[in-house]
Amino acid sequence: MVQRLLLAAVGGALLTASFEPVAIAWLLPFGVACYALATRDLAVRRAGLVGLVFGIVFYFSHISWMRASIGPDAWLALASVEALFYGLLGLAVPLLRRLPAWPLWLAAAWTTMETVRSGWPFSGMPWGRLAFAAIDTPAAPAVAYAGMTGLSFLLALAGFCLARLAEALLTRERRRVWAAVAVGVLAALVTPAVVPYDVAESGTTTVAVVQGDVPGPGNDILWDHRGVTRNHVDATVGLAADVAAGRAPRPDFVLWPENSTAVDPFERGAVNAGIREAVAAVQVPVVVGGIVDDGPDHVLNQGVVWDPVTGPGDRYTKHHPVPYGEYIPFRDIWDPKFGQLALISRDMKSGTRTQPLRVAGVRVGDAICFDVAYDDVMPPQVRDGAELLTVQTSNASFIFTHQIEQQFAITRLRAIEAGRWLAVASTNGQTGVIASDGTVVASAQPRTTAVLVEEVGLSTALTPAMRLGPWPSRLFTLLTLAALVSGAVTYRRGREFDGPAQDVPAVEPPAPSPTPSEAPVV
Structure with a gap:
């Protein structure tokens, strides 16, 4: 054994x-x-x-x-x-x-x-x-x-x-x-x-993927969450300046990562003003990753399409919040007030949307962080018409570990499975643009501020995997x-017949011959 x-x-x-x-x-x-x-x-x-x-x-x-x-x-x-x-x-x-x-x-x-x-x-x-x-x-x-x-x-x-x-x-x-x-x-x-x-492409679009970086130690999104938002605003404003000067192509939309705002972006204040500043500068929709209030007891982790004319519009809500990381299961029975669990004061609700987002005329299938590993997030959006895939992720908590490499490998496989180009925006982890065959077309170094501007393919055809x-x-x-x-x-x-067989003899064996000492006296 x-x-x-x-x-x-x-x-x-x-x-x-x-x-x-x-x-x-x-x-x-x-x-x-x-x-x-x-x-x-x-x-x-x-x-x-x-x-x-x-x-x-x-x-x-x-x-x-x-x-x-x-x-x-x-x-x-x-x-x-x-x-x-x-x-x-x-x-x-x-x-x-x-x-x-x-x-x-x-x-x-x-x-x-x-x-x-x-x-x-x-x-x-x-x-x-x-x-x-x-x-x-x-x-x-x-x-x-x-x-x-x-x-x-x-x-x-x-x-x-x-x-x-x-x-x-x-x-x-x-x-x-x-x-x-x-x-x-x-x-x-x-x-x-x-x-x-091979999935036939029906067109192209240009996407700008922003990695703003995380101030301080780099592994705590809340260490200076307003600084995180400011980094993404400044990077987007800098992109607008590069476009105006002819140093970069004009994107059709901009993708920010999960937790690019750690407070409700709809509330008036510095975060809301920063988003409006970035959108006004670049003059194209920005998909913002933000934590949105949903009453006194709940929050939502969302990707919000922020248009320069109409303001906030379409939203995707994270499908799979992390238990004991983003919400406490059965809080009405057990409400822990110790360690890291005490920091989860409000539970994150799960999203259910399977319709792609509408971003600059493109149908975009979005996923937030761990959502990319689940089969019920991106594939349904592809079957509902998504032409392009995006992943908004933070990964700051895992920046000094190999989790970011594992997640990026899963993300690349999703692109192949769906037959779609895929853009990944991370706060400071592994940001990149992936072709429909899983090839990494562009990537940013972790723990840096970077903007990737790439022309990506669009498609409405379905792979056999998506049809199944x-x-x-x-x-x-x-x-x-x-x-x-x-x-x-x-x-x-088999168990009934396992073990040694016990054969019963069909006829009684003959009696043994007497020994010389037992022979009768004549």
């Missing part, structure tokens, strides 16, 4: 290394294969324990950035909850392994597990989905065909086929069959790199449930 636990720990470490910042993506199938090999031929409880060890090693290291940025308590709590899902999957392994072609069913179960933990509890945590490690690999273009969920399934299937091939090599059983299956799965992953899905929508998740969930029921029946029958 000790060897199994060590193998699970190695697998979790390999999976972590496939993501940023190490980003050795070819380690991913080996990490997944270790999970399958470590849980092989174990009873339900032991398989669950081995799966839990894998989850602990993987998730505690994958989001280690939370320990330094948010706090050890939040890191321990979140990583523990997420690690449990890998343990729960381990409980299902003995059932699924009883079925023919078990790598297929286990890959479906892995994908379903990722879907569930990405939305529960509360708003879940999508970080660590297998698909998110695929950027800058031959597998990345497959996301335009299969979506994030489908790509995770293919990567999980590749890992489990690798494990099955290893088992076949050890037992000299059907090696050629499983080698062919593994090659077939790899071919399905990399074929889109040879035949990428949530159906892959539904399909894999149904496959998993069916496989678990079938596997449970097979597992129970």
